[in-house]
Amino acid sequence: MPVTDFAGSTTSGAASSTGAATTAASSTAATLIDSDFQTFLQLLTEQLKNQDPTNPVDSTDFAEQLATFSGVEQQVQTNALLEQLVASASRSDVADLAGWVGMEVQTTQPVWFDGSTAITLDLAPEAGATSAVLAVQDGAGRTVAELPVPAASGQTVWAGADGTGGTLAPGTYSFALVSHDGDSVIGTAAVPAYATVQEAQIRDGAVTLVLEGGAGIAADSVTALRTPTDG
Numbered sequence: 001m002p003v004t005d006f007a008g009s010t011t012s013g014a015a016s017s018t019g020a021a022t023t024a025a026s027s028t029a030a031t032l033i034d035s036d037f038q039t040f041l042q043l044l045t046e047q048l049k050n051q052d053p054t055n056p057v058d059s060t061d062f063a064e065q066l067a068t069f070s071g072v073e074q075q076v077q078t079n080a081l082l083e084q085l086v087a088s089a090s091r092s093d094v095a096d097l098a099g100w101v102g103m104e105v106q107t108t109q110p111v112w113f114d115g116s117t118a119i120t121l122d123l124a125p126e127a128g129a130t131s132a133v134l135a136v137q138d139g140a141g142r143t144v145a146e147l148p149v150p151a152a153s154g155q156t157v158w159a160g161a162d163g164t165g166g167t168l169a170p171g172t173y174s175f176a177l178v179s180h181d182g183d184s185v186i187g188t189a190a191v192p193a194y195a196t197v198q199e200a201q202i203r204d205g206a207v208t209l210v211l212e213g214g215a216g217i218a219a220d221s222v223t224a225l226r227t228p229t230d231g
Contacts, residue, residue: 097200100209104194105217106224108174110139111195112213115170118159120194120229125151126179126187133180134158134191139172151179172213192223 106122113119125132129151136145136158145163149156158175160167175191199210200219207219 097202097207100197100200100207100219102228103197104226104228105197105209105211105222106192106194106226107211107217107222108190108192109211109217109221110137110172110174110215111193111211112215113160113168113170113173114212115160115167118157119173121156121158121175122154122192122224123149123156123177124153124189125177126181126189128181129179129186130182131180133178135176135178135188136162136168137174137176138168141174144168144173149177172215194224194226196228 104120111119121134123132123134132149132151134145134147134149134156135143136147138144145161145168147158147161147163162168175193177189177191178185179187179189195211195213195215197209198212201208201210201216208216209219209222210216
């Protein structure tokens with residue numbers, strides 16, 4: 001089974017836009033610091049010019065004022081650095097998302113069947129199983145087909161078979177494998193299926209993959225990734 005690692009490519013438009021925003025933020029921060037410094041110097045000059053010669057400002061007060069300005073300056077620079085780090089992280093996320101689109105991911109969540117294109121399934125019967133049945137469930141969770149499958153681990157394809165020689169209608173389906181030992185059921189497990197990613201989004205800080213048919217799944221629920229196949 002070809003499982004492919006990927007590295008997202010940089011999206012020039014997004015990176016350019018974010019980079020421009022970061023540069024603007026840094027420029028604004030520098031302008032604010034320069035403006036504040038000039039204001040501070042003006043105030044300090046006026047303070048020196050207008051102080052009482054018989055009771056001049058103590059040098060300690062000047063030191064405190066300088067320390068206060070220095071603290072403000074450092075805070076502005078820190079905020080600008082944080083904005084740069086956030087922008088950099090956002091560019092990385094967007095670049096990574098580009099690598100998901102068009103790939104096939106493996107998930108146990110419901111996937112879309114278009115009425116003809118076969119869906120690849122990964123079967124893993126319970127140890128000791130002598131037979132197995134693939135249960136096909138519709139979007140409402142109802143079992144709409146039960147198909148005998150080999151009691152051995154490996155991949156198979158489902159092209160919409162309903163178990164009576166017909167084909168199920170296009171729609172969203174999920175799968176479960178029921179393992180038997182003789183007449184006894186010894187286990188039931190969800191069957192991972194492959195589906196094509198049509199869109200990738202960042203929602204509430206997490207990556208959500210929108211599959212063919214519109215179903216959305218969390219990226220961390222994906223168990224395998226591969227380049228598209230012809231089915």
